[in-house]
Amino acid sequence: MPQQQTRCPSCAEPLDPEDDYCGACGLNVTGDVPSAAATPETATATAPAPGCVHCGSAELAADGYCESCGGAQPRPRDHQELTADGVAGVTDRGLRHHRNEDAFTVAATHLPGGEPAVLAVVCDGVSSSARPDEASATAVEAASAHLLTALQRGRRPDQAMREAIGEAARAVAELAKDGTRTPSGSQNAPACTYVSAISAAGLVTIGWVGDTRAYWIPDDRESAVAYRLTEDDSWAARVVAIGLMNEAEAYADPRAHAITGWLGADAEEIEPHTVSFTPHVPGVLLVCTDGLWNYAEAAADLAERVRPDARTEPLAAARELVDFAVTAGGHDNITVAVLPISPPAETTLRTVPLQSASAGAAPLHSSPTLQLHRPGSGS
Ligand SMILES: [Zn+2]
Ligand SMILES: [Zn+2]
Helix, strand or coil: CCCCCEECCCCCCEECCCCCECCCCCCECCCCCCCCCCCCCCCCCCCCCCCCCCCCCCCECCCCEECCCCCECCCHHHEEEEEECCEEEEEECCCCCCCCCEEEEEEEEECCCCCEEEEEEEEEECCCECCHHHHHHHHHHHHHHHHHHHHHCCCCHHHHHHHHHHHHHHHHHHHCCCHHHCCCCCCECCEEEEEEEEEECCEEEEEEECCCEEEEEECCCCCCCCEECCCCCEHHHHHHHCCCCCHHHHHHCCCCCCECCCEECCCCCCCCEEEEEECCCCEEEEEECHHHHCCCCCHHHHHHCCCCCCCCCHHHHHHHHHHHHHHCCCCCCEEEEEEEECCCHHHHHHCCCHHHHCCCCCCCCCCCEEEEECCCCCC
16 A cells, blocks of 8 residues: 655665564664564564674564664565475565565475376465464465365365365464454454465466455467456455446555455455466466565566566566566565466367468467356356
């Protein structure tokens, strides 16, 4: 969400009003002494470092800040890279936030028939909620565990996806019951947005809640078209959908990015959206947080930032996308996972239009067949 900006008194970097610490130099800009209650530990917090990376002081607080200079110390979640059997992802704290509230995982498994399946889960902690970093990590863990088990047991991907979102929602809602660890001043229960993708047996399945997104980026961007596969649960998407504003007006409004769907104890009825399609040309799926797509919202713009060999170099592609968002301002945490999609050759051949197949320069099938599964539409 756009925020009124102030500047760090130490290094003059722009600050968000809700920032307790300067994202650039780590200065505590609240005037308070850092405390464990204000920045709760996460399960992935690092072991104590030998000394402050800024001033060398050995006086490091448990929350990852230097008692002497206030400088933030590097933490594992600041920048993480994961790969699993042809799928890769990168997350980065960015330049403006004092911690990374995004979480993600990638994984590979096999269906009962032996066909490989890969998946990625990406969640974005809602900054105005309590413990958003725990919310996102909890959702990723719950959803990925369910997806792996369900796929191994032969569950249909769209069913597995809806169940996984339900599991993630329950796990995040459960966090609110531990009220003793909610920082004072936070009224909202721990919350996050969600997006995940499964690629298995030729079928791609996406599921989401909130404004985390998935994009389809074909290898050949001359004859095939890049698509956004998700529809945000956001104020802007809603007013456009009901015809109150056109897209340009809606996205120019300060309320544009306010989300209308999330996982958390205070969420209204959670509507897990799913979409499935069979790609007929090679390409990659991107699943990402708004820290990336805020800098290249349209699929065609984002596709320009995806290296042509992303399908065979998914980690390099993910790194480049994160670097792009950091260079563009890094205002938010950034996470992107890249899932390579390589349809079998005979599938590709079947979809070449007959009349141009003999011409030697056939445009390949450019539009994936989308099957939307909305809540209540059955399965
Ligand atoms: Zn600063
Ligand atoms: Zn220090």
